[in-house]
Amino acid sequence: MSLIATPDSLTITRPDDWHLHLRDGAALASVLPHSARQFARAIVMPNLRPPVTTTAAAAAYRDRILAALPDGMRFEPLMTLYLTDNTDPDEIRRAHDSGFVHAVKLYPAGATTNSDAGVTDLTRCYKTLEVMQELGVPFLVHGEVTDAEIDLFDREAVFIERVMRPLRRDLPALKIVFEHITTKDAAQYVAEADGPIAATITAHHLLYNRNDIFKGGIRPHYYCLPVLKREAHRLALVTAATSGDERFFLGTDSAPHAVGAKEAACGCAGCYTALHAMEMYAEAFERAGALDKLEAFASFHGPEFYDLPRNTETVTLKREAWTMPDTVPLAESALVPLNAGEQINWKML
């Protein structure tokens, strides 16, 4: 354990981000240095337009990410495939053999940003999922039902009953990550489940609840999917993240959108936290009196689940106040990060 802690400084093994949106093209070049500064590796989400559905497309995307990395920075993109109703089981074998595709992602069709090509009915994918189970390829799940009749705030809890339980009954050895969990239902489900299941938790779901979306007016930069929930759920996520349970690990879900796409009559879902993710997590763990649990959550549990080695370098977080920028460039436009213009209490050196 490399954890060295004083009241004002915390040195931990370099962390990884197990859920990240990097986009593509000029936007990729804008955001990549932020994540590369904070994290050694990241699970890169495949919801591009068109989505990354093949190993060949993942290889090309990986090359574009590495080409966009500024000189002198190190960062390893861990690639994923986007599951569709038609993903061929052989594509999973190719992905597994590639050595650089580390997981397959479920977007229920219509659930979130760029999910139109997603899965309409998971039972159509069972042949493909069986091969993933056989090869030990993790299945990363955006866990919300898309049924318009289900209340937006209940979609994760209903997903557990309608999709997660039947899936795990039918494929009990499939490795699953319940991504960006937002409810006590999901935290409890994962903590109590038998078998190979884990969950990522974002920094913003540890720090905020649904009141923050509406504080003094509508605040689009706090809108993401799954949407922030009520305080009891936030508290359950904090308990899970700080418990030391290896099933819970860090995934920022940092999701860049141009300012105009967020500050709009019908704004996009996604919070941008890549600039200050570790500072946010440190704040959340400190408030819970659990800074000593941050290293395992951020740097050990993820590699363990993905069968990857831990990073060997360290990073240091210092208690030092600084102010988040109001905007940062995003290709030809700009994005507004979460906490824009606010004071941050920790600083990653």
Ligand SMILES: NC(=O)N[C@@H](CC(=O)O)C(=O)O
């Ligand atoms: N989390 C979000 O609100 N948005 C993500 C998609 C996702 O992770 O669901 C995005 O790609 O913008």
Ligand SMILES: [Zn+2]
């Ligand atoms: Zn998602």
Ligand SMILES: [Zn+2]
């Ligand atoms: Zn995401």
